[in-house]
Amino acid sequence: MKQMMRNLLKSILFMTILLVLMIVVTLFLMPIDSVRKYGFVNASNYEILSEKENTIDAIAVGDSLIYSGISPMEIWKEFGFTVFDCATQGQLIRESYRQIEMAFKNQKPKVVFLEANVIYRDAKNKPWYYDYQQLIKRYVPFSNYHNNWKKLISSLEHHNANFSKVNVYKGYRYVNNTKSGKLKNYMKYTTKKASIPEENKIYFDKIVELCKKNQVRLVVISTPSMVVWNYKKHNGIVALTESYGIEYIDLNIDNALNINWKKESRDEGDHLNYLGAKKMSHFIGTYLQEHHLAVDHREDEAYASWHHAYAVYEENLE
Amino acid sequence: MSYFNKLYAFLFLPAVVFLYNIVPKKIRPIILLIISYIFFFMYSKKLVIFIIISSLSIYWAGRGMRKLNDKRDEKLKQVEKEEKKAIKEKYRTYKKVILILTVLFNFSFLFFFKYLGFFTSIVNKISSLINVSCHFKIVEHVAPIGISFYTLQAISYLVDVYHDKIEAEKKMFKVMLYLTFFPTLVEGPITRYAEVNQSIYEGKTVTYDHFCYGYQRILWGFFKKMVIADRLNVFVKTVFSCYMDYSGLTLCVGAVFYTILLYMEFSGTMDVVIGSAEMFDISLPENFRQPFFSKNISEFWSRWHITLGLWFKDYIFYPVSLSKPVKKITGVIKKIAGMRVSSLVMGGIALACVWFLNGLWHGAGWKYLFFGFYHFTLILMGDIFEPAIVWLCSKFHINRQGKSYTIFRIIKTSILVFIGELFFRAPGLAAGFKMVKRILTNFHFYGFFDEIAFLGMDITDYIIIGLALLVVLVVSIYREKKISVRDKIKEKLIALRWCIYYALIFTILIFGAYGTGYEPVAPIYADF
Structure with a gap:
């Protein structure tokens, strides 16, 4: 019994020291900037x-439908509006909520587009x-920062290191593969919900x-997708949005964007490729313009970084 | 759930240990069995049925042979001495029938899941060559996890029962646990019933010492896999997938890196596996014994994947070399060419069978068969030219036991291993030859650093790998000298001991190649 207690105490002490050491090491490796308070789970x-x-x-x-479907740089080029994709793979609606909440801390957008697919994604499936x-x-967040030892070695001034990388794609993920x-049965009519x-x-x-609290217009949007979207889901969202x-x-109805599924999808109709994203981005730009939700910033000096971002984006296009 | 999944090491394993310890001793093996089946189910879902069928088949076959033994013994008591031989022969034949049928039954699953596609493509090719209009559809099936490992274990159990080396197990769950014991399920080691049956069913209480010992070994495995193997993965993957874009020198480095990766991944997994079993005071056989200290290929294979080598030795090499046809052939050769040639032929025939099956065991593909043929040739050549080398050494006064000659032999063996592994990892046999051709025709130092700068590793990665390999080397030297590093550490003061453990933990946490920008190596041997 005495030995057992000794072993138990030893284990507790070992784990406590380990925890303290982890906190100390984490402090050394953690980035010092605005990203820090959000835990830096995934930089993107x-x-x-x-x-x-x-x-x-x-x-x-929203999810991958958004980051594959809306290219903010295309909107910038054509309209001079600034749009940002706060989209992550397989996003759950509660994550969408947190994304919006987080975005509102630094930004005052006029409109939030919410991809309808996240409304159906069941957290139970995770x-x-x-x-x-x-x-x-x-x-x-130790596991997310561990690789910062490289920066520590190279600069030995990690507190000045800039870990928040400006994304020139503004959340869009460029893919130009084509898989028709x-x-x-795509959008086959039904009255079921x-x-x-x-x-x-x-x-x-x-x-x-x-x-509402932030006086931002909320628009629920369905990105064209033959794989994830159907009329039943459409009806469900219609009922939900009408109640509010x-x-x-729904850009799937009557193929609103005239998507050529043979050429404008990267994975057999699931996500849009770059050509499809250009069409959807044009639609978003036009929507903002028609509803007077944005002004052209291209001549505005404060937005000079967007010109630079566009130059890099254009260079990276195949 | 991979053995390197954090959930396995820090949730699953402690939970199993806890559960195992709180239940009565008698129930503990059953708990291990249930956990093992859950573990299997997490990988292979409904394919669990195949391991159940295999377990039942060898259990019933073993029981059948045991009953035949009992009957035989009863009859032997009743008959005269002259009849005994005939009775023994009769029952041996009955047992042989059971053995052959059960072995074929179990191999049929292995064939169906692993080799059907490969052999169908061969039949299709042959039929198109001889203008026969028959073309079979090539169907690939997802195999139950660890089928190559547990099938070999099943066969070893049956053969050992047949030869009366072990008694057939009376309790079904014991045979089931022997095949599915969760630490060995995915990548071995290939255990023998006789070496694990006592500890696995004893249900000993997990002690503090065993728990700590087990975790130490697991951490060592994590270190090898996460700090070295995973860090090399991007480099290796890129070089082998686009081999025509790289110079011969980069391909050489790729082959060396792949060999290191494979060793670190597989031996690291074995550390986790053996460490997991150690927690339950179950001693599993070692699968590696410092293979890169080998002085020839034959020795290399007695140090690398030891349990597979021993399996082939006991169940293929000896039975083939002692079989009647081989004895007949070697008898004739002995008369014509003498003892040495006859023993070379006997060994050669058995070796050819071993390496053909060894290649095939690693995968259904020509490159694996070539891999087997390559090692067969090297071992056979080594045996044939051994006297000539001994003569040459004495002629030039080279001390064969001297340090420099030993180092030369170790380097030579390592180079031969690197070449073999190049074919093993290449996208196909033709690709392997193209890579060798490129090494021979496009070997230059010019632009080498520019090339490797874009292979996913920077200078700090190389430094980490270098230092980590140095640590592995030091530990290997200790082990080669039969010094247990863990025992050495245990002798130290608690403060120093803990500092070493913390250093190991933080090395893995900080310098492990995980998270954004890295791709962990998938369990390589799990696919075999």
């Missing part, structure tokens, strides 16, 4: 924080440990409230 989730304060006209939140994993990553999709998970309804309500009096744009 927080890139909007690197944007100059109050320079973004519109943000688009692995059981997903929430814990996110929580650990947020509050014990088949049109079988897909059901929305209860938790998602609560978060949708929270997003509505958040936008919120605008809903």
Whole structure:
């Protein structure tokens, strides 16, 4: 018994020292900038924080459909409006909520585009440990910073290191592959409605409230996708948005953007490729213009970095 | 769940240890069995049925052979001495039938999942060559995890029961646990029933010492895999996928890096596996014994993937070399060419079978068969030319036991291993030859640093790998001298001991190649 207690105490002491050491090492490796307080779980989730304060006209939140479908640089080039994609892979609606909340801290956009697909994504489909994993990553961010030892070695001035990289694509992820999709049963008419998970309804309500509070227009949008979208889902979103009096744009209805699925999808009709994204970006720009939600910033000196970003973006296009 | 998943090491394993410790001793093996099946199910879902069928088949076959033994012994008591031989022969034949049928039954699963596609493509090629209009559809199936490992274990159990080396197990769950024990399930080591049956079913209480010892070994495995293997992965992947874009020198470095990666990944996994079992006071056989200290290829294979080598030795090499046809052939050769040639032929035939099957075991593809043929040739050549080398050394007064000659032999063996691994990792056999051709025709130092600058590693990565390999080398030297590093550390004062553990933990946490920009190596041997 005595030995057991000794071993137990030893283990507790070992773990306590380990924890203290982890905190100390983390402090050394953690980036010192605005990204820090958000835990830096995934740098690409927080890139909007690197944007100059109050320079973004519109943000688009959602999953891969958004970051494949809206290219802010195309909108900048054509209209001079500033749009940012706060989209992440397989985003859950509660994450969309946090993205909007975070964006509002630095930016005062006129409009938020919310991709309708996240309203259906059930958190239950994520692995059981997903929430814990996110929580650990947020509050014990060691694993995300560990590679900063390289920067420590190279500069030995890590406190001056700039970890917030400005994204020249403004959240868009450029892919120009083409894999044509088949049109079988795409948006086949039905009166049935897909059901929305209860938790998602609560978060949708929270997003509505958040936008209202910040006087930002909320637009629910469905990006063209033959794989994830259908009429049942469309009907469900129509009912939901009507109950709130919120605008809903479904770009899948009647192939609103005239997407050529043989050439403008990167993965058999699931996501748009660059050619498809150009069409959708043009639509977003036109929407902002027609509704007077943004002004042309191209002549504005404060937006000079966007010209530079565009030059890099253009150079990177194949 | 990979053995390198944080969930495995820090949630699954402690939870299993906890559960194992709180239940009565008798139930512990059953807990291990249930956990092992859950573990298997997490990988292969409904394919779990195949391991159940395999387990049941070898259990019933073993029981059948045991019953035949009992019957035989009863009859032997009743008959006269002259009849005994005939009875023994009769029952041996019955047992052989059971053995052959069960082995074929188990191999049929392995063939179906691993080799059907490959052999169908061969049949299709042959039929098109001889203008026969038959073309079979090539179907590839996802195999149950660890099928290559547990099938070999199943065969070893059956053969050992057949030869009365072990008694057939009475309890079904014990045979099931032997095949599915979760630490060995994915990548081995290939255990023998006799070496694990006692500790695995004993249900000993997990002690503080065993728990700590197990975790130390697991951490060492994490160090090898995450700091070295995962860091090299991007480099290796890029070089081998676009080999025509790189100079011969870069391809050489790629082959060396791949060999290091493979060794660190596989031996690191074995450390995690053996460490996991150690926690339950279950001693598993070692699979590696400092292979890069080998002086020839034969020795290399007695130090690399030891349990597979021993399996082939016991269940292929000896049975083939002692088989009647081989004995007949070597008997004739002995008369004509003498003892040495006859033993070379006997060894050669058995070796050819071993390396053909060894190549095939690693994968269904020509490159794997070539890999086997390559090592067969090297080992056979080594045996043939050994007397000539001994003569040359004595002629030129070279001390074969001297340090410089030993180092020369180690380097020569390592180079031969690198070449073999190049073919092993190449996208195909033709690609392997193209790579060798490029090494021979396009070998230059010009632009080398520019080339490797874009292969996913910077100077700091090379420094980390260099230092980590140095640590591995020092530990290997200790182990070669039969000094246990863990025991050495245990002798130190607690403060120093803990400092070493913290250093190891933080080396993995800080210098491990995980997160953005890295791609961990997938368990390589799990695919075999």
